[in-house]
Structure formats: C-alpha cells, structure tokens
Amino acid sequence: MGLELEKLEGLFDFNVDPFSLHAVTVPGKNIADRTRNVALLAAGRTYLATGAWNADWQEIKSLCVDHNCYDMANHSMNLKKGAGTWFKSVDAGKPVELSSGGVKEAEKLLKALTDGVTQ
C-alpha cells in the first residue's frame, strides 16, 4: 500500500483487538459519496487484517452511522452507484469487493487521510 506504519497508526487504533478505525472526517460532497468512501475505508481495514480488499456489509453500515452518512432508505442504492467502477458488485448483506479502480481509490483515500491526520 506504500504507507508508513506511523501514519497508519494515526488512522487505525492498533491498541484494540481487533484494530479499528479512529474517528476521522470522511470526505464526500453528499451522503452517497461519503457512504462509498466509508466502504473504501472498511475495505482498507480488511486488507490490513486479511490481505483481501473487501468490506464487510455490516461494518460499512456501522461506520456510516458513526460518520453520519447512513441513509436507511437509500443505503444500498448509494453503494450500488459504485458498482462496476469502485466495486466489483454490490449485493445487500454481502461483503463488497473492490475492483482494481476501487483499490487505487482506497489507497488514495487512505494516503490523503493519513497525511491529514499526521500533519
């Protein structure tokens, strides 16, 4: 991923088991944008834990609640807008697997956030 451990420590709390995401400001113009960015962050956490770029559906929902971008009626639709570009496919309740474009976007987002966090 090309990120230094020190910078990742600013984004993830490695003192808890399993490690979790610190409180961050998720970028995005609107709720749909932020929801998809949350999915990229969740996928980043899974990648660090297991080596697979996918995001657990329930973790995305939970992080969206925490980051004030959970829209019950449109949550699935907001994620589905990223299907084919960032996500390979989006099926409600199933893990969201990132496409190669999604992986690049997630790396960019993690880098931007760690730079912001550690500056």
Next chain:
Amino acid sequence: MTPSSEQLELFLERVRELDRDLAKLKGSEVRRPETIASIKSLCRDWLRLSEALRGVESIAPENLGALDKQLRDVLEGTNVRTRSSAYRTRLGPVLSSFMDKVVVPTIRYEGNPIQVAARQLLAEFAGKVTSDEQSYLEEAARCLASRCNRASIILLWAAAMSRLHSSIEKIGFNAFNEAVENTAQKKGNPYNRISKAQISSLPELQRSRDFDLLVVGMDLWKYDLQVFEELDRLLGLRNSAAHPGMLKPNALDVQQYATKLGNYVFDAVQA
C-alpha cells in the same frame, strides 16, 4: 438467533406503515378486522424480537423494556374498542425512539470489528465444508465473537480433524493401514515417531494421535514435508491453546489460523 438490523429496519417500516393507515382514520374507532389483526401481529412480532435482542450488549435493557410496555399497551387496545388516535398516541414513542434505541445499537453491534472478524472466519470456509464441519466452525466463530480466542483455535482444529477422519472413512481403513505401513518404513523424523497400530473402526481412529494422522497424511493425501511441518505447527498451537500457559492469541492470530487450515486441510483433503 439475534435479529439483524435489516429485520429491525423492516419492523420499523411496518410500524410507520401502520401509523400512516391509522392516520387515515382521522381519530375514529378502529373496526376493520384486517387492521386489528395487523396491529396484533406487529405487537407479537415485537415481543419475539425484543426477547431475542436481550443478548445484544449495546442495547440497554431498559430501552427494550420501555418499548415492550408501549407495544403491550397497543396489543391490549385490540381487546376493547379503541380509537385510531389512541393507538397512534401509544405508537408515537415507539416511532420516535426505535431507530436510536434499537436499530442503531444493533448496527453498531453487527459492525463491531470482532463481529466482522467472526463473519470473515466463517466466510473463509464458505462452500468447502460439510454440515458437520460447519457446526464446529460456527462454534469457533461464536468463540471469536466472544473473545475466547484459545477456544476458537481448538474448535477450528476440531473441524480440521473432522475432515481428516471423514476422508479416512471414505478412503477405507485398509488404505489407511497400508499408508501407515508405508510411512513406518521410512527412516528418520517424523516417520519414526508414529504409532504403527492398525485401525479398523472410527472409534479406533478417533483414539489415534492427531500427529500420526498428519504424518501418514503425506502418503494418503500426497502433501509434502513442508505442508506437514505447517500442519504440525498448527497442531502445536492448538495444543498450547488447550493447556495452561501464557499464550494470548489475538483475533488476527485466529483468523490466520483459520486461513491456513482452509488452505492446507479443507482445500487439499476432499470431504
């Protein structure tokens, strides 16, 4: 089984729908049997959901108690002549608090990284285990979700041994005994450490040492010495987890243990 946040969201949608229907009656008495039946069914469904939600630590029991009382009052209203406005008054607090006091805590519970790890552990084996093996794995996942990591490792190993035992039953005890003889003829470690006892039944197989099965497995399932050594390390970790000591595996250790068993046992040995 704990209700999912999706089930709770659907329930909330039903409450909203009922409230909309009641609003159309403009305060008059509810007489339609279909409406009364749907009020009863909604309240009974809640009482079942509420009972199942007692194990979710992020939901305060007093919040469930308050909702129980509110919906019991609604249910009691169906036994007497009740105006739609009276139902709506009792449903009001449910509508205003259900999302924050029930749905959101459930979403947080489901999205907790430890619950995520437990689901990922199960997903590791999706499509490659039998129902017997699945029951061990589900128990392992429950242990992980409860932060009983040593217990989770032990159950993962039990699932793997279940696969080896069922494979031997399928291949036949004669073939297994032949493999034991072939292995015993080889010189050096680890071949000279196995018991040469012949077996002819499942109970005898269950009494044999896991280590012996792993060594004989090189002949039976054609994996090499490196895979054997990795499996032996996994057995060592299982044994450490099962005995007193300072080992403190974390959630990631358990997940990695599961991944290795998936690769070296469940992918390599046919059910």
